[in-house]
Amino acid sequence: MFAPRDPALEDVRPDEALMRAVQGGDSRAFEGIYDRYHRPLFSFFVRLTGDRPGSEDLVQDVFVRVLRYRASYDPGRPFKAWIYQLARNAASDRRQSRAAHHGADALPDDVRDPGPTPLARVVGDERRALVERGLGALPDEAREAIVLSRVEGLSHREVGRILGCTEAAARVRVFRAVQQLRSAVERLQRPRG
Amino acid sequence: MTNDSSTFACGDLEQVLPAAWKGELGRQELDALEQHLASCGQCRALATGLEDAWMSVGLDDVMGPGADLRARVMRAADLAFHDRAGVTPAAAAAASPRHAAPSSSWWKLAAAAAAFVVVGVGIGRAWPDTQLQQEVSFLRDELRSVRHVMTLSLIQQASATERLQAVATAALIDRPDAQVRDALLEALAGDGNVNVRLAAIDALRGLAGDPRVSAQLIASARDRNSPMVQVAVIDALVERRDRSAAPALRAIADDSEAATAVRERARWAIGQLQASAI
Numbered sequence: 419m420f421a422p423r424d425p426a427l428e429d430v431r432p433d434e435a436l437m438r439a440v441q442g443g444d445s446r447a448f449e450g451i452y453d454r455y456h457r458p459l460f461s462f463f464v465r466l467t468g469d470r471p472g473s474e475d476l477v478q479d480v481f482v483r484v485l486r487y488r489a490s491y492d493p494g495r496p497f498k499a500w501i502y503q504l505a506r507n508a509a510s511d512r513r514q515s516r517a518a519h520h521g522a523d524a525l526p527d528d529v530r531d532p533g534p535t536p537l538a539r540v541v542g543d544e545r546r547a548l549v550e551r552g553l554g555a556l557p558d559e560a561r562e563a564i565v566l567s568r569v570e571g572l573s574h575r576e577v578g579r580i581l582g583c584t585e586a587a588a589r590v591r592v593f594r595a596v597q598q599l600r601s602a603v604e605r606l607q608r609p610r611g
Numbered sequence: 612m613t614n615d616s617s618t619f620a621c622g623d624l625e626q627v628l629p630a631a632w633k634g635e636l637g638r639q640e641l642d643a644l645e646q647h648l649a650s651c652g653q654c655r656a657l658a659t660g661l662e663d664a665w666m667s668v669g670l671d672d673v674m675g676p677g678a679d680l681r682a683r684v685m686r687a688a689d690l691a692f693h694d695r696a697g698v699t700p701a702a703a704a705a706a707s708p709r710h711a712a713p714s715s716s717w718w719k720l721a722a723a724a725a726a727f728v729v730v731g732v733g734i735g736r737a738w739p740d741t742q743l744q745q746e747v748s749f750l751r752d753e754l755r756s757v758r759h760v761m762t763l764s765l766i767q768q769a770s771a772t773e774r775l776q777a778v779a780t781a782a783l784i785d786r787p788d789a790q791v792r793d794a795l796l797e798a799l800a801g802d803g804n805v806n807v808r809l810a811a812i813d814a815l816r817g818l819a820g821d822p823r824v825s826a827q828l829i830a831s832a833r834d835r836n837s838p839m840v841q842v843a844v845i846d847a848l849v850e851r852r853d854r855s856a857a858p859a860l861r862a863i864a865d866d867s868e869a870a871t872a873v874r875e876r877a878r879w880a881i882g883q884l885q886a887s888a889i
Contacts, residue, residue: 448688452681460676474676474683479806481684483839486809490842490872507805507839515803549667567629568668574635586626593625593661600664 433497441488451501452481458570459505465565466509468554479508498572499579506562506580513558552602560595567592619647621654628658632665774798774807782814792818796827799844808840812847819851829859832877838870845876849883857884 431439431447433454439447456477463473483504491500553561566577567588578588627644630636636644648655778798781791798811808831818824828851832844841863848856863869863877 445688449685452684452688456680456684457675460680470676474680477676477680478684478687482687482806485688487839487842490876511803511805545667549664553668564668567633568665573633574629589627589629590625592629596629596661596665599668600660603664603667 434493434495437484437488437491437497437500438493440484441491441493448481448485451484451497455501456481459501462502462505462565462570463509465553465569466558466561467512472512476505476508476512480505483508496576496579499576502566502572502580503582509558548603548606549599551606552599555602555606556595556598559591560598563588563591563595564599619643621647621651623647624654624658628661632662774802774804775810778807778810778814782810782817784817787814787817792821792824796823799827799831805837805839808837809843812840812843816847816850825851825853825855828853829856832856832859832863835866835869835873838873841869841873842876845873845880849880852884852887854884854887857881860884 431450433451436447436450440451459477459480460473463476464470467473467476480501484501487504491497553564556564563577563581566572566580567574572580574588574592575585577592578585581588581591583591627636627640631641631644648658778795781787781795784791787795792815795811795814798807799815802808802811812828812831815824815828825848828844828848832841832848834841845860845863848860860877860881864874864881866874869877
């Protein structure tokens with residue numbers, strides 16, 4: 419059903435039109451959606467979990483869900499918010515599953531505090547590594563707000579749609595998440611005594 | 612938040628600053644913010660510190676996923692596109708596992724199943740027809756038994772991938788025994804992974820008319836923890852034409868705390884069940 423990708427045939431239709439075509443059984447349209455969203459979703463999951471292999475599984479999970487729940491998508495609503503909601507659900511299910519099987523405290527340390535990435539170590543960017551560790555130490559909701567707004571570059575209106583709140587509430591969440599990040603980084607900077 | 616600098620309060624910062632960082636403020640709002648920061652040292656210090664934290668979150672592109680991800684997703688999608696033809700989400704997920712090496716328990720059981728097939732082919736070539744039919748029947752029963760064991764063994768695994776494999780295997784069993792049925796019902800009722808629960812719904816399709824299955828489906832339809840599972844369960848109840856579900860569906864349709872999509876689906880299901888009763 420799926421032919422090799424031909425960049426020359428890249429679909430220029432809006433996301434919502436592509437998804438409408440997917441609802442009609444158009445596998446090409448599905449490939450178009452994959453091409454647009456797999457990298458942002460992968461980046462979202464990596465920033466959220468600090469786990470690259472796990473993030474690939476989560477991306478796959480999201481696209482399976484896109485097909486599984488394609489009938490429930492309303493083309494009158496923004497597709498981006500819908501697919502990120504699926505992504506949040508996938509991440510949340512994985513967290514719950516891990517907690518159910520290993521206990522909440524059994525989340526691997528590298529997920530809670532990923533530590534400096536190899537790239538950061540190589541270039542000696544201690545500040546960036548520190549911020550990454552601070553981000554990893556935040557509660558999930560705060561990390562999500564920062565990743566969606568800052569890293570994924572979504573508007574607060576879009577963030578609100580994804581988080582299920584108003585644009586104004588999304589701004590407040592981002593503000594408070596950045597406050598938490600700042601505190602986390604300051605804690606990490608303090609010498610251990 | 613206000614546009615008037617004279618009424619800009621310190622508490623407005625949490626609304627205005629994130630918008631300022633992302634360039635979402637109009638000229639007037641930006642002027643009001645700047646005037647306030649110029650006159651309020653505390654807010655200025657806070658805004659400077661937070662902007663520093665905001666800017667320090669790296670925007671470096673995360674190195675992309677592995678090259679095989681696209682193929683894995685498309686393989687899974689290929690199966691999922693055929694969902695109506697009976698391919699389950701579990702099968703779609705299991706079709707493209709990330710780790711090529713299966714777990715040892717899965718591997719041993721799969722090897723046992725393959726051995727039965729090989730033996731069956733050998734017997735088919737060597738034995739007369741009547742004996743062949745008896746042996747084929749015997750092997751079918753054995754294969755069924757192996758699938759039962761595989762299901763029951765894998766469904767206890769910690770990894771969601773292995774549990775998905777278990778449920779996908781269960782979906783291949785034409786007459787699941789009570790143990791397998793109960794394991795599937797348990798997965799539907801309480802597995803921590805939504806995909807496993809969804810796959811269990813599909814695997815239970817083969818048990819039409821079983822009152823325990825109906826009871827669990829109806830209970831799961833009311834479980835608000837996962838709207839996705841609720842919708843899938845409602846679809847399964849319609850597929851089973853299970854009219855005993857009508858009161859529960861009506862309750863869901865009227866449940867103001869249920870997700871809108873779930874309530875709508877419940878209303879649709881009531882209509883479908885009524886239509887099938889005519």
